[in-house]
Amino acid sequence: NAGVTQTPKFRVLKTGQSMTLLCAQDMNHEYMYWYRQDPGMGLRLIHYSVGEGTTAKGEVPDGYNVSRLKKQNFLLGLESAAPSQTSVYFCAGGQGLEQYFGPGTRLTVT
Amino acid sequence: KQEVTQIPAALSVPEGENLVLNCSFTDSAIYNLQWFRQDPGKGLTSLLLIQSSQREQTSGRLNASLDKSSGRSTLYIAASQPGDSATYLCNLNYGGSQGNLIFGKGTKLSVKP
Secondary structure (H helix, E strand, O other): OOOEEEEOOEEEEOOOOOEEEEEEEOOOOOEEEEEEEEOOOEEEEEEEEOOOOOOEEOOOOOOOEEEOOOOOEEEEEEOOOOHHHOEEEEEEEEEOOEEEEOOOEEEEEO | OOOEEOOOOEEEEEOOOOEEEEEEEOOOOEEEEEEEEEOOOOOEEEEEEEEOOOOEEEEOOEEEEEEOOOOEEEEEEOOOOHHHOEEEEEEEEEOOOOOOEEEOOOEEEEEEO
């Protein structure tokens, strides 16, 4: 039982490149979330999903897309990376009220 | 708009001291509040979850309370240890949507041996 895992752990992108971050969970969580964490800003919700095949916008969705084709996976895509998207990205899963977090992905956009 | 404040931003105490961390919010219509700890360079670890109908939750040396009328939650740590050194974050779910989630910016705790 690995809980919530994130791939990759680190990534460096050039401005304009695209990439996909993968979040996987083996805890049968109905809900999944993507956050970004920035110094002085705290954690902010990007997108979330309340079930397989559903997605919704959070507080800071611009520049990101998500998909939840399978219940256990939640993908976060950056179509054209910008330096402002340099951040640490956290995925979380939950069943009801509680959230369980993955270890994070540190992304740098140069 | 819901706002969450954690004061102080940083706290340093000697080992063995009992301490209280604060989380204040502006809108009392919350569904639940969750306390996390985050170690440097790591993810978040869930400590305690308080549902809106509850007043407090306890786990070991930790006790979290919730007072919606005053817009405040506290995390009490008894007999602090150097291993408690971390950043403590509170997270609220409010307003009837699973996406209405907001974090405080955290309190960085340092427990000195």
